[in-house]
Amino acid sequence: MRIGALIIGILLFSFPKELHSQSKQKIYHKNWVDFNKNGKKDVYEDPTKPVDLRIEDLLSQMTLEEKSCQMATLYGFGRVLKDELPTPDWKNQIWKDGIGNIDEQLNNLAYHPSAVTDKAWPPSNHIKALNTIQEFFVEDTRLGIPVDFTNEGIRGLCHEKATSFPSQLGVGATWNKKLVGKIGHITGKEARLLGYTNVYSPILDIARDPRWGRVVECYGEDPYLVGELGYQMVKGIQQEKVVSTPKHFAIYSAPKGGRDGDARTDAHITERELFSLYLHPFKRAIKDAGAMGVMSSYNDYNGVPVSSSKYFLNDILREDWGFKGYVVSDSRAVEFIADKHHVAKDRKDAVRQAVLAGLNIRTDFTMPEDFVLPVRELVKEGGLDMTTIDDRVRDILRVKFWQGLFDAPFGKQMKEADKTVGKPEYQEVAYQASLESIVLLKNEENILPLDFSKYKSVLVTGPNAKAINHSVSRYGPSHIDVVSVFDGIKEKFPNDVEIKYTKGCDFF
Numbered sequence: 001m002r003i004g005a006l007i008i009g010i011l012l013f014s015f016p017k018e019l020h021s022q023s024k025q026k027i028y029h030k031n032w033v034d035f036n037k038n039g040k041k042d043v044y045e046d047p048t049k050p051v052d053l054r055i056e057d058l059l060s061q062m063t064l065e066e067k068s069c070q071m072a073t074l075y076g077f078g079r080v081l082k083d084e085l086p087t088p089d090w091k092n093q094i095w096k097d098g099i100g101n102i103d104e105q106l107n108n109l110a111y112h113p114s115a116v117t118d119k120a121w122p123p124s125n126h127i128k129a130l131n132t133i134q135e136f137f138v139e140d141t142r143l144g145i146p147v148d149f150t151n152e153g154i155r156g157l158c159h160e161k162a163t164s165f166p167s168q169l170g171v172g173a174t175w176n177k178k179l180v181g182k183i184g185h186i187t188g189k190e191a192r193l194l195g196y197t198n199v200y201s202p203i204l205d206i207a208r209d210p211r212w213g214r215v216v217e218c219y220g221e222d223p224y225l226v227g228e229l230g231y232q233m234v235k236g237i238q239q240e241k242v243v244s245t246p247k248h249f250a251i252y253s254a255p256k257g258g259r260d261g262d263a264r265t266d267a268h269i270t271e272r273e274l275f276s277l278y279l280h281p282f283k284r285a286i287k288d289a290g291a292m293g294v295m296s297s298y299n300d301y302n303g304v305p306v307s308s309s310k311y312f313l314n315d316i317l318r319e320d321w322g323f324k325g326y327v328v329s330d331s332r333a334v335e336f337i338a339d340k341h342h343v344a345k346d347r348k349d350a351v352r353q354a355v356l357a358g359l360n361i362r363t364d365f366t367m368p369e370d371f372v373l374p375v376r377e378l379v380k381e382g383g384l385d386m387t388t389i390d391d392r393v394r395d396i397l398r399v400k401f402w403q404g405l406f407d408a409p410f411g412k413q414m415k416e417a418d419k420t421v422g423k424p425e426y427q428e429v430a431y432q433a434s435l436e437s438i439v440l441l442k443n444e445e446n447i448l449p450l451d452f453s454k455y456k457s458v459l460v461t462g463p464n465a466k467a468i469n470h471s472v473s474r475y476g477p478s479h480i481d482v483v484s485v486f487d488g489i490k491e492k493f494p495n496d497v498e499i500k501y502t503k504g505c506d507f508f
Helices: 002-025 051-061 064-069 088-092 123-139 168-172 177-194 223-238 271-278 280-288 310-320 333-339 347-357 369-381 386-403 414-420 424-437 485-492
Strands: 073-075 101-103 148-152 198-200 293-296 326-329 457-461 498-502
Touching: 051 386, 064 369, 064 386, 123 177, 123 414, 148 386, 168 177, 168 223, 168 424, 177 198, 177 223, 177 414, 177 424, 198 293, 223 271, 223 280, 271 280, 293 310, 310 347, 326 386, 333 347, 347 369, 347 386, 369 386, 457 485, 485 498
Parallel strands: 073 101, 101 148, 148 198, 293 326, 457 498
Antiparallel strands: none
């Protein structure tokens, strides 16, 4: 009797699971996916229908809960998200109603021990992991809206063993538009093969104050140069149907006194300088190259934070330049409206101001409900109307349709990814960029190229002579092979030449 009861119990327990698995598989058809699981092909599920009709059909089916979830970022594993892959508890989390994007998921982020994972490499491992996550959003949310996987990419894709390129300042020194187009295409190609659909690149700030600490991340000080290289980078990335998201929009690189971070940035820039210098590269990337993303910066202009400025996020970006993508905030930009700029009475009011101005998706190093719940409350209280929410979500959905997420939500190129990411041909482009980034100001007495037979000893000095950490960027590939200047020189010279080293000085 006990054995019979046990068998019956097992059958009763396992049958619903098997049935559930079969019912999930029934949503996948030859040329379409039944995202809302209603057994029929809705307009938004039909690849043959015009995108605008698909967007409106989906929007009409969404609840406030589902719309507000599309307006937030979930920071990836080791940053905010505690799980590498979906768990049963995900059905209790706020993203049970979907999420706009997941940033830096399982990329083995440099300098972050909490983000270490075995799912970043080989690339096929990462594709399988992101597919598993995408399955949760397609299969276990009501409308099955896929998630946009975002990542950094200003020195090559921010992923383990991706192709590493020089800093943007080095790339700017090449003055080589065709080369930058190749860098963009490689970054976009590796992103797409690894499962990412949106790259936060290029940086289009112009570096005009050497006191500012992020000069190395900029192409240079000239708006024409930055605009032309930015144009090529956007075109290269988006060639693979991966969104290019230029940053930081706008005038982020001109903080008062060169200060950043906790100081109010308070850019002292005239309107003429604003348009002729600081906005020119963004106009080139967005209006001319067609960038489908843009990141709003956390500084203010004329006393108004950019991330709550209708003038920047709507009038210039959408009305003048025809931007059709979505605006994502730089981390903490929304919170700074209240906490740093003090023009909102509290963070909830900061959310209201940002959404009204034109912000689509909020990013910060906290849980998405810190933004989603205030949005819901504001709608119910009358602080935000549904027309505004629909406008913001419409942009997000347009991007996801452009990426092809509603037609092919899963990565399938496992073998190609393993063969392609970081391949020798890509390393050759990186090497070319490195060589062309070197600027020789003077070659006194033709000391270069070196004649190794002339030297008995060589002194290598400087605080970076033995360092390698500066070659691994928080915004670029991790776990790459790096040779220090000292070791490289030692390797080049004959064994009978003495290679000496002294640090010389520190720098801060």
